[in-house]
Amino acid sequence: MALEDLAGLHWAMEPAAHPSEPVLAYVVSGFDRDSDHLAYDLFVTDLDGAQLLHQPAARAPRWSPDGEQVAFARIDNGRRVPACRSLAGDEWVIPAPSGDLVDLRWAPDGLRLVALTATTRPPPTRRQPYRVTSSDDFAPIVAHDAWILEPDADPAIIGEDLGNATIADWSPDGGRIAVVSDKGVNRDRSLASGLWMWDLTTGNSECLVPPVVPIYAIAWSPDGRSIAYLAAARNNANSAINHLWVYDLESRTGRRLADGLDRSVGKPVRGDDERAIGSPILSWSGDSVTAIYAEGGRSRLARFGLDGSFENVIASDLCVLEFSQGAAGIAYSWSDPLTPGEISWLDTTRGTTRQVTHLGESDLADVQIAPTTEVSVVASDGVRVDGWLTVPDSPSPSPLVLQVHGGPHYAIGERFSFDAQRLAAQGIAVLRANPRGSQGYGQAFADGNLGDWGGRDFEDLMELLDEVTDRESIDANRVAIIGESYGGYMAAWAAGTVDRFEAVVVESGIADFLSSAGGTVGPTFWYSELGGAPWDNPTLYMERSPITRLHRVTAPVLLIHCEKDEMASITQSEAIYAGLRDLGREVEFLRVPEEGHFFNVFGALSRRLERTAVLDTFLAKHLGAEAVHQQPEPKEIDS
Template sequence: MVTDGDWDSIQPAFSADGKWLAVVSNRSEDRKENRLSDIWAIELATGRAERLTAGDGNYSTPAWSPAGDVVTWVGHPITEKYGPVTLDDLFIYDRGADELRGLLSSHDREPGNSAIADARYGLPNPTPVWAVDGSAVYTMLSDAGSVHLYRCAVDGPAAPLLDGAQDIQSFTISNDGTVAFAASTMAIPTEVFVRRPDGTVEQITDINRAMLAGVELGEIREVRFESDPGVEVHGWLLTPPGFNPAVRYPAIVEVHGGPHGMYGVGFFHELHVLAARGYVVLYTNPRGSTGYGQEFVAAALGDWGGADYRDVMAGADYLASLDFVDSNRLGITGGSYGGYMTNWVVGQTDRFRAAVTQRSTANRISTYGTSDMNMTYNDWEFAGTPYDNPAHYIDRSPLTWVKNVNTPLLIVHSENDLRCPIGQAEELFTALRKLGKTTEFVRFPNESHGLSRAGKPAHRVERLERICGWFDRYL
């Protein structure tokens, strides 16, 4: 046995000479009450463990250089100002020189793939990959909805190797520098591509051709509009297949989860389904989203239902300004944090004619004690604990404002959801029914927080039919 103790050791990475093993582990004394993770190097001959990080943050995905003298990893210290949303960096640590450097510190973007989609096939963020000669480290980087592949020189700048409007999900690099990568676009689900050393890119699979044959997809355009003065919101507008600009369509605002994720340029099945039912779909990245820099992602800390809400409502204003949108037939939906925002919105305004809340929270105090992550996460997201700052938790809980809800609201929730427990949906439904509001509650047995992405196929179809049916009825 290489490791012991009552802690986890994950993401093992062996040095090239087989003498060392790097792992990710939280071995702090209060590890059950914090979200720290460190990189540890274990000498296999002796079992001696050496902590390479400072015990001050979240670090993961270690990888050894080909020579075995340098280790790289992704992560961040939990800073006083930004806490758990401090942007990750790609670090390299020279063990001999005891020197630690960040290779992406000047980019104000986060390594890895932060894009949210429902057709990703479970591909994980890959470990940073070393060039065979040890001159550079390759990693993905999330930027304004796109996910690029960067080459980060050990002794020079970091620059994109693959950029443009695509969602790179996984990659590997051969000894001659050829890159194989899985990626999707707005119109093409995930396929495998190859980038040759001369820079040419070739798609080498076409597994989705039969599925898309005879299917007409709506067109997607990139949009930007102002929210608060000087604040630009970035997103995309999906129009129905056979779009006619002379027709006034009902429209739906989609709010992503997180809040520290991002909608992007990858294929999103749910959005295309809604468009195929005749809806214009607006999906944006309000404040709190990743991909737009440190200040933007941190803008929602302690202010859920504040600046982010104004950005969502600016999206409704943008839709209403379009000649082909019927401003009296707007809907809203979202899951997880997007479900929270849906609940919040319908308690603050009657602007939307119908709403669907998915895997949501409504009572932030009870969420704090029952979610699988909120005991530490909420300390930052809601400016302290509910015991120290109860007024804020109450004020920013959608359940507090449930008497104001006049929008017909469908509640969709999985019974095995540990992130947003089923009790959140039950509390909201009970209140709405008690108050005589228009609502329905759809419960999915034996499903988790990931129903929309990884649920049973029959349940995923049923979920989409329920969502579309609700909007068909009330929009």
């Protein structure tokens, strides 16, 4: 697999099962060279792939209750607005509310929709000093609103007193809407949200679940008596796993389902594309709720019974990433180490599965895919740590790249990795790992690096690396480490902690915890991750910051950072660059203009290709592998 193959990849995503027939809507994403960005096409097909409808520049399909129409988000000059088409091709004009469309939900009568929008702050034009009154003044999103949309009527905002509305769902009788809102929450200090019920007849709202922890998904039961919801186990803690709850509207009480499951519901395994980044999905089926959860490096689709039962719906090791449930079956998107992204159909009556899309057959027709195998080690404290190793077909031992994921509370695993396959084609093996802090292994494992970044998590990586480099297929003398975000922090930390890497790539990384704690991500993240504020534990903030270890760095370092990174300021990489230059170390710095923190998912194709070419050339130079791409060197900044 070569660098240029990125432009030809496609991902099937956002499946929507027809309410009653074996028909589905879904979206295919892929790069459009003319626009230099990802493009999205909506399709409606039967299970044989016969096309019933095609809508360019559209995503997020939602079937009407009678299955005759599909509502969706039309992409219009970068803005997402609501639209609707029938299978006959007729279009229903929906008045567009202000803001960017986030989600659409049909009313049971099929005549109205509730729309969720996000209003983005315009670029600053102020030329005079102005006061900042809260951390929200720095946020790119100004407000999240819920609207009622219907033909021949202006959009009507609901629950203006509910604050930011981020999730909404209709009651089966169409008279009420459940809303997740941050009403009453001090955003400077809390990430919590509450569950509210809005009565469309009276205009009154009622708080069902107070804002104690974040709520990430809701689904009203078909009988109207209950609302299922996902809630974090703790507030202000990214490591907290999600629990599945059901709120009983008669008793006004909630209870947790599958309370013996020590896994995070609604958090699939992450990969190269955007699937698993958005809001989790919940869906009712009789007396059970269907949802995805991560177990190790796999995303499982499971049913959670109201009686406490729990069972996996699909018995395979692939990663289920999204799903939609209809009367005839379940449509789901998935990936595995050989497959970027397809959609399959589960016939829930027969228990059989059928692949609907076959994008990889053409995208990867001329590409050799290297095998990926799961590896593990029992760490020095007795805990198992998993990784995934991709090894090229080579007669001699291969150099190795240790790639550390971001988060830190994500999980990687049985998903296709463009980075791993591209590097394997250049003769470089790739080890991806789930160290302490990763999801998929329980709450204690996810909490395992809290207040200890660069500690137990780093030991996990080194001990797994020891196991892999003992293999005959790996050249232990040619090893590099790369990482993005938290992974970038870990690469920078490793560079100043051990002398075993021939090259280090720090992408969107963290150099200094003290300056990061007051950054745009905010105290709610850093105080949880580091076990308190800087004044509570100044020693840890200093000692675990890679900036304090630059004098120990001996390996060549490549820094990659986006100039509009909204989560890890580019000043973090600037500090590393300045320090290493002052020390006379070998360091390169690639600045990426006009891009943010999720550049490697949503960024412009041309900039992603240049970034990857620079990365590959750097690794080839220092690992002795053959560089298969040549790109002009970026201009250096004189210092």
